[in-house]
Amino acid sequence: MTVPRQQRQAGSLAAPAARPVEHNGAGRFLLRTLFWGGFALALLPWWLGTKPGSIDTTAEIFQSAGRVTGLIAGYLLLMQIILMSRLSVLERWIGARHLGLWHRELGGSVLITILAHAALITVGYAYADRVGFVSELGTILTEYEDMVTAFLAAGMLVCIGLLSIRGLRRALPYELWYFLHLTAYLALLLGFAHQFSNGQELFKPGLGRTLWTVFYVVMICAVAWGRVVAPLTLNLRHRLRVADVVAEGPDMVSIYITGNRLHDLDAQAGQFFRWRFLSRGLWWQAHPFSLSAAPNGRWLRLTVKTVGSHTNALRDLRPGVRIFVEGPWGDFTASRRVKSRTVLIAAGSGIAPIRALLEELPPGAVVIYRASAVHDLHLRDELEHLAELRHATLWFVVGDRRDPGPRRLFTPTGMRELVPDITERDIYLCGPDGLVTQSLQVLRRLRVPRRQIHLDPFEF
Ligand SMILES: Cc1cc2nc3c(=O)[nH]c(=O)nc-3n(C[C@H](O)[C@H](O)[C@H](O)COP(=O)(O)OP(=O)(O)OC[C@H]3O[C@@H](n4cnc5c(N)ncnc54)[C@H](O)[C@@H]3O)c2cc1C
Incomplete structure (x- = not known):
């Protein structure tokens, strides 16, 4: 399909009405309330299970602090994954940029609490057994169930955290950094078992176990919906494909896109999608690009500056290439x-x-x-x-x-x-x-x- 020049010029011929203002303050407040409510619930089993005066000895103080930091680390890790689950409601209320910022800021706290948890528990047990730190670490790894995988998970999360430091992140090719970052899911899986086999508050049936099972179910549903069900539904509904590729200059190209029922697409000017062009060499990467014309029900357009290998390859896209998108995202609207x-x-x-x-x-x-x-x-x-x-x-x-x-x-x-x-x-x-x-x-x-x-x- 070739898009008429007149349409290319302004998106539509009549001046469209200005988009009304939306307020997302209530949504943000609700999310903050849910976050802190969840945080309190995560610690509740420890609070209820700790009798007044039961933390007396040095060993008990360290062990208790270890348990609390463990619960906090587990909760923050789940929140990190929910923040990045690409649920459209989170995108709408918080915006992709702030979700990214929150994710980065929380990342530091996750690292600190995981390391504190491992260190405090080991010290606490070492005091109780009257042995040194290294000797106790050996005992924990060899005699307690699922602890080798838990330490592996902690190590992986520390590496992921370090790789997210701006300087290190920029030194790596984006796709390599991204795939390494995705191993956080594996770390979550590896760390999961020790929570339920060794966690004082979770290993036996009761309130703690039920609450934490609910947390995990919520996280799995958010990821499944945001990363699988919603994008699949969107793409099956709209079946987007390249309509035309127009050079805007030596280093800028516009890609026109058509599809089914575009008038139903709930996107705004200023938002972006992650675009995966299903052609040879490009299908394995999804890159974010903003819409460069307001959605008009007939076609979409992105305008891309060629800065690297992927954006350069987009110049050679042919009309008809199918596209898998995720979005729309962003509150730059x-x-x-x-x-x-x-x-x-x-x-x-x-x-x-x-x-x-x-x-x-x-x-x-x-x-x-x-x-x-x-x-x-x-x-x-x-x-x-x-x-x-x-x-x-x-x-x-x-x-x-x-x-x-x-x-x-x-x-x-x-x-x-x-x-x-x-x-x-x-x-x-x-x-x-x-x-x-x-x-x-x-x-x-x-x-x-x-x-x-x-x-x-x-x-x-
Ligand atoms: C929300 C958002 C909207 C954007 N909208 C536009 C737009 O409308 N037009 C435009 O020209 N550019 C846009 N960009 C930038 C564009 O995504 C990158 O320039 C492009 O992905 C570079 O890919 P490359 O392989 O050609 O270059 P590379 O040399 O591989 O990458 C250059 C830089 O782009 C970033 N980048 C690379 N790959 C990805 C990826 N898969 N996901 C996220 N970032 C990546 C990294 O910071 C990297 O350092 C947008 C970026 C974001 C985050």
């Missing part, structure tokens, strides 16, 4: 704004979601498109056409970052000159790290409230 006026700041491939958002934001937006040279400005015709349609102001800021023009713009005075009412607007910001950092510094100095700033940094 028009419905998250808190003001009626907006500013959109983009550079590089960040122009893709910004171009789409221009269709769903209220008229009167200001778009600042930063590029180092004129030939790096992509989708320019479309942006101009859309700006006219939606009474938006378009600023192309072109030049080296050391040039006086761009330098002046990224100062509070320069920004105010371009957008005098900037503090009264929502700011949508998408582009390379440098642009995001520089813009955030200026916005902070202008005292733009954080809730008015929406980021899509293209990195988790």
